[in-house]
Amino acid sequence: MSTDRLTTILVADDDRLVRITLRKILESAGYTVFEAKDGAEAIEVFRKRRPDLVILDIVMPIKDGVRTFLELRGLDSKARIIAMSAGARSGKIDYLSLTKRIGANGILTKPFNRASVLAMVGQILLDEKSA
Amino acid sequence: MNESLVAIGESLGIEAALLQAQKLARLGYYRWSKSRQQLIGCNDEYRELLGLPPAPFTARSPGVEPLLHCDDRERVLHAHRAAEAGGLPMQLEFRIVRADGEVRYLRDYSQPEPNPGGPPETWFGTVQDITDLKEREEELRQSRAALDQAARLAKLAHYRWSISENRYLELSDTFFEIMGLPIERPLMAGDYVDPMVHPDDRARLIQQRTAAEADGRQIDLEYRIVRPDGETRYLHEIAEIKRGEVGAEEVYFGTVQDISEQKRIESELRESEERHRSVVAAMADGVVLQDREGAIRAANASAARILGLTADQIMGRTSMDPRWRAIREDGEPFPGDSHPSMLTLQSGEPCRDVIMGIYRPDGTLGWISINTHPMFHPGEQHCHAVVCSFTEVTDRRRAEAELRQSQKLQSIGTLAGGIAHELNNLLVPIIGLTELTIEKLPERGKNRTNLNNVLVAAERARLLVQNILAFSRRDTPNRQSIKIEPLIDEVLSIVRPVLSTTIDIRHKIDRSTPDIPADAALIHQVLINLMSNAAAAMGLKGGLLDIAVSGVDLAQSFCRSRAGLVPGRYARIRVSDSGHGMDEETQRRIFEPFFTTKKTGDGTGMGLSVVHGIVSAHNGAIDVESEVGRGTAFTVYFPAFTLPLRNDGALG
Numbered sequence: 001m002s003t004d005r006l007t008t009i010l011v012a013d014d015d016r017l018v019r020i021t022l023r024k025i026l027e028s029a030g031y032t033v034f035e036a037k038d039g040a041e042a043i044e045v046f047r048k049r050r051p052d053l054v055i056l057d058i059v060m061p062i063k064d065g066v067r068t069f070l071e072l073r074g075l076d077s078k079a080r081i082i083a084m085s086a087g088a089r090s091g092k093i094d095y096l097s098l099t100k101r102i103g104a105n106g107i108l109t110k111p112f113n114r115a116s117v118l119a120m121v122g123q124i125l126l127d128e129k130s131a
Numbered sequence: 132m133n134e135s136l137v138a139i140g141e142s143l144g145i146e147a148a149l150l151q152a153q154k155l156a157r158l159g160y161y162r163w164s165k166s167r168q169q170l171i172g173c174n175d176e177y178r179e180l181l182g183l184p185p186a187p188f189t190a191r192s193p194g195v196e197p198l199l200h201c202d203d204r205e206r207v208l209h210a211h212r213a214a215e216a217g218g219l220p221m222q223l224e225f226r227i228v229r230a231d232g233e234v235r236y237l238r239d240y241s242q243p244e245p246n247p248g249g250p251p252e253t254w255f256g257t258v259q260d261i262t263d264l265k266e267r268e269e270e271l272r273q274s275r276a277a278l279d280q281a282a283r284l285a286k287l288a289h290y291r292w293s294i295s296e297n298r299y300l301e302l303s304d305t306f307f308e309i310m311g312l313p314i315e316r317p318l319m320a321g322d323y324v325d326p327m328v329h330p331d332d333r334a335r336l337i338q339q340r341t342a343a344e345a346d347g348r349q350i351d352l353e354y355r356i357v358r359p360d361g362e363t364r365y366l367h368e369i370a371e372i373k374r375g376e377v378g379a380e381e382v383y384f385g386t387v388q389d390i391s392e393q394k395r396i397e398s399e400l401r402e403s404e405e406r407h408r409s410v411v412a413a414m415a416d417g418v419v420l421q422d423r424e425g426a427i428r429a430a431n432a433s434a435a436r437i438l439g440l441t442a443d444q445i446m447g448r449t450s451m452d453p454r455w456r457a458i459r460e461d462g463e464p465f466p467g468d469s470h471p472s473m474l475t476l477q478s479g480e481p482c483r484d485v486i487m488g489i490y491r492p493d494g495t496l497g498w499i500s501i502n503t504h505p506m507f508h509p510g511e512q513h514c515h516a517v518v519c520s521f522t523e524v525t526d527r528r529r530a531e532a533e534l535r536q537s538q539k540l541q542s543i544g545t546l547a548g549g550i551a552h553e554l555n556n557l558l559v560p561i562i563g564l565t566e567l568t569i570e571k572l573p574e575r576g577k578n579r580t581n582l583n584n585v586l587v588a589a590e591r592a593r594l595l596v597q598n599i600l601a602f603s604r605r606d607t608p609n610r611q612s613i614k615i616e617p618l619i620d621e622v623l624s625i626v627r628p629v630l631s632t633t634i635d636i637r638h639k640i641d642r643s644t645p646d647i648p649a650d651a652a653l654i655h656q657v658l659i660n661l662m663s664n665a666a667a668a669m670g671l672k673g674g675l676l677d678i679a680v681s682g683v684d685l686a687q688s689f690c691r692s693r694a695g696l697v698p699g700r701y702a703r704i705r706v707s708d709s710g711h712g713m714d715e716e717t718q719r720r721i722f723e724p725f726f727t728t729k730k731t732g733d734g735t736g737m738g739l740s741v742v743h744g745i746v747s748a749h750n751g752a753i754d755v756e757s758e759v760g761r762g763t764a765f766t767v768y769f770p771a772f773t774l775p776l777r778n779d780g781a782l783g
Contacts, residue, residue: 017559018559018560021559021563021564022559024564086551086553086556086559087552110555110556111555111561111562111563111589111593112563113563114566117563
């Protein structure tokens with residue numbers, strides 16, 4: 001990842017208020033934020049913008065988070081993704097732990113405060129830089 | 132001949148008297164000539180007896196011969212010829228058919244008159260009408276034959292036995308039939324019946340005879356004989372001693388009846404009754420028989436067990452008895468006159484699967500499912516009794532209730548999980564945007580304080596939602612084999628400092644307690660919840676908080692009444708308090724999320740629902756016992772063995 005341009009982050013969540021909140025938090029720390037309101041849109045934005053990090057809600061309509069996650073990794077095996085959940089589960093599947101098992105870089109549990117989000121994002125980006 | 136007799140009669144007074152007597156006795160006489168084969172004289176009575184006109188005796192007469200009854204003719208003529216040929220006297224009884232058609236019995240005695248010149252030539256005879264006698268004899272014979280027939284049919288024999296002579300004086304034919312002896316067997320000296328008496332019955336027979344001979348008591352005894360043909364027969368003998376019947380002789384007069392058939396039927400009946408009785412006795416269902424008034428006339432052991440009464444207490448009780456305390460499924464009283472048995476007695480119709488709650492004398496409430504069956508006498512319209520059978524369904528109802536409760540909690544869990552998910556999403560902007568806004572506000576200021584309070588409220592909301600999720604999330608325990616004792620110590624060290632000093636804490640951990648495969652953090656949460664609830668129930672007044680932990684083997688019978696529990700080894704944790712206790716309604720609802728008895732702000736109402744969720748996720752069970760004013764005890768069972776994780780499909 002190049003350091004000579006602004007660090008970009010894609011926030012994918014079907015809840016507009018969650019997107020707005022994350023955008024404000026991330027922008028307050030100097031990141032550039034793209035938004036997607038579902039999985040399909042997230043794939044599209046990812047293709048176009050190649051963001052440095054994706055914060056992906058794993059319970060979303062149209063294309064659920066887990067499938068989106070796998071497709072993103074299909075597009076870029078090194079894509080950095082934080083899986084985000086509000087206590088997500090459907091039936092027997094715990095999506096959050098599943099996402100973790102298949103290799104999410106971080107797990108963000110809703111609700112969160114500003115400090116924890118920025119700490120996690122900063123850590124993942126730093127790991128990447130040092131890697 | 133007539134004339135000559137009259138002449139004799141006139142000459143001798145005694146002759147006249149004789150004649151008179153002959154007339155009165157209707158005694159006919161005649162004289163018969165062998166060579167002429169005809170009567171040579173007779174009196175009027177003779178003619179009258181034969182139904183001949185009372186004409187003077189002139190014509191030659193063949194006597195009775197032409198009148199003889201065809202059945203008797205041969206015999207009589209043969210006798211005549213024999214007597215004539217041998218010059219012998221003759222005694223005959225025979226029938227004649229008189230001219231008027233009447234059949235009469237005659238007795239004819241005759242004897243030859245001496246004939247100095249050779250063999251007898253004439254016979255002098257007398258004839259008497261014995262028709263009445265014969266008829267009476269015939270009646271007697273018939274009646275005796277009827278009696279014999281009756282005795283034979285009834286297998287009833289009679290005998291007379293002489294004690295002094297030690298022999299039978301009389302034995303009826305049936306006696307031989309019963310004993311299986313040939314009828315032609317002579318009356319033997321000595322008793323040949325006694326040796327046939329079954330050895331086991333002999334002593335009783337002798338005992339009765341001794342008593343009879345000592346004080347004249349009647350013998351009335353049933354005993355067995357083994358006949359010469361090897362067959363065993365049951366006899367009923369009734370006998371008594373007739374004293375002085377023949378001089379000073381003592382004679383038994385007795386009857387003996389063969390009651391083998393009766394005995395066989397009786398024993399078959401008894402066996403069939405015993406079979407039925409043993410079936411009813413062995414049944415797990417309670418069975419009682421109630422009479423027309425509803426009084427219990429018979430009950431099996433299961434009935435007593437289910438109703439919590441002794442057999443004696445049950446007998447005679449009616450459905451109307453005020454000691455029954457019965458309720459319907461909805462808890463309303465179940466009056467005696469509407470009990471299924473009473474309805475069946477009134478209507479003659481059976482009742483099916485009627486559920487009744489019954490308070491036993493020890494105060495426990497048992498639930499039974501009742502079936503009734505009316506009983507009718509043949510041809511009667513109204514039923515005279517009712518068979519009432521019932522099964523205990525307490526366990527089944529409890530398991531059903533638990534299942535319903537668990538399904539309810541599960542659906543609440545799913546719903547709560549969905550709500551929690553939404554709330555968490557909503558909390559994101561509330562917390563995030565508030566934080567961003569606060570930063571832009573001056574350090575000191577009312578707005579900042581207000582927004583800080585928004586954050587405090589949001590944090591509380593976050594914790595609440597976390598609890599809701601914990602309740603709805605049932606398949607996440609990270610199970611490892613854990614020891615309960617250190618866990619209890621740890622929880623006590625956390626709880627003790629914050630509890631009122633008026634609360635006395637005791638705990639006992641039995642060495643039988645097994646390790647359990649469980650998520651230590653979740654068990655921790657269960658214990659904290661239970662203890663803090665117990666403490667809250669006692670409040671500032673204080674009391675005793677008791678924790679008892681042990682190992683138990685749960686049997687199938689215990690698990691049956693608890694949804695999802697399987698038999699095996701369990702760790703049992705019992706947390707009890709001496710607090711205010713709970714009523715039944717509260718006990719029923721305590722595991723529902725958001726149900727709380729605490730005043731607003733003191734509790735979220737999530738604690739026990741979380742406990743329930745965790746216990747269920749560990750394949751365990753939780754029981755609550757409580758009495759208002761006395762206290763509450765929660766008992767938690769955790770299996771010491773591993774089962775597949777329980778998934779309830781909650782959405783979070």
